[in-house]
Amino acid sequence: MPDPAATRELRMYGVNAVRAVFARRPEALRKLWLSEERVGALRDVLKWCAAHRVGYRIVPDEDLRKLAASSHHEGVVADVARMPMPRLDTWLATRSAGRDCALWLDGVGNPHNLGAILRSAAHFGIGALLIPRDSDLQLSGAAARVAEGGAEAVDFVRLPAAHEALSMLRRAGYTTAATLVDGGDDLFATPLPQRLVYVMGAEQRGMDRGLAADCDLRVSIPGSGAVESLNVASATAVLLAAWARSTG
Incomplete structure (x- = not known):
């Protein structure tokens, strides 16, 4: 750390x-x-x-x-x-009831990807990026520039251990959705809840399978198969657009 x-x-x-x-x-x-x-x-x-x-x-x-x-x-x-990074329990205490979405970043490190994720998150009114407790991910100058102002609109929140974080989120009414390259339910055919946390996998190795199994949902973005997958920043934009359309 x-x-x-x-x-x-x-x-x-x-x-x-x-x-x-x-x-x-x-x-x-x-x-x-x-x-x-x-x-x-x-x-x-x-x-x-x-x-x-x-x-x-x-x-x-x-x-x-x-x-x-x-x-x-x-x-x-x-x-x-820098803006302070509150703990998950502190952040949850500030959230009002009703429609809300956050992103759990399980291994994102590239500053350009992080900046693009922040820009999409700000565009769709996403509440926070949830950062694992053992991650050293933080905002950089390069990420802030790519975010085009979005970095100021999205909180960075420090998570406890994964099992504790999942439990706290469920008690606060959030559904967690693991995002998989393949093997998940079709994102566009899956009803998405009003209160949702997307769990995003690492840029190279993808989603941790143990964490994915512990989530409430597992979703994948369907495609042509011409490429293996979207990169994490592009996938985030698609996922957030799907949630906004489903719940707006």
Whole structure:
């Protein structure tokens, strides 16, 4: 597990990612770097920074590339405070009754996949990404940029042991659905419940079969067979769209 003291801040880049932080929790901004070309578009952010003694600097593109460790910085880089990661019981206590959906990520690690998952989750109003207790998965700058602001709209929640998490979710009225490459019920022919947690498998090895067996449902996305499967980010978008259509 990462040292909490070393992960309290995140270096974020990309216009929509930084703007989403400013819109939802401006107090999280710690420092800002931007290109001359972005000054006009981010004038309101700079005004807030000046009023609240948050440092910012106008720097050349080469400095932005070094700060972001990426050429995809879009003219702005920021150090921001990370959102806290509540425990599952704490998060469940905040959820209202009725329609709700979350994603249990059992092994997703690629930052571009994580960013795409966050973007889809935000688009469909998904409540949280549920992170296994022994996972070191956390938001990165690359994932936040790919999410295009979606990272600020979706909670990261720390799970207890799998059997305990499943029990807690059931008591809160959630059905768990293991997502399998094959062998599950046809997603599009399966009635989906109002309160659902999709359990997503790892990018390379797929779904843990023991965990899949412990879930309430097992679903697969039917396809032509021309490729083995969708990648985890594409599959997530399809799964969430199916839930939204079934329960909306």
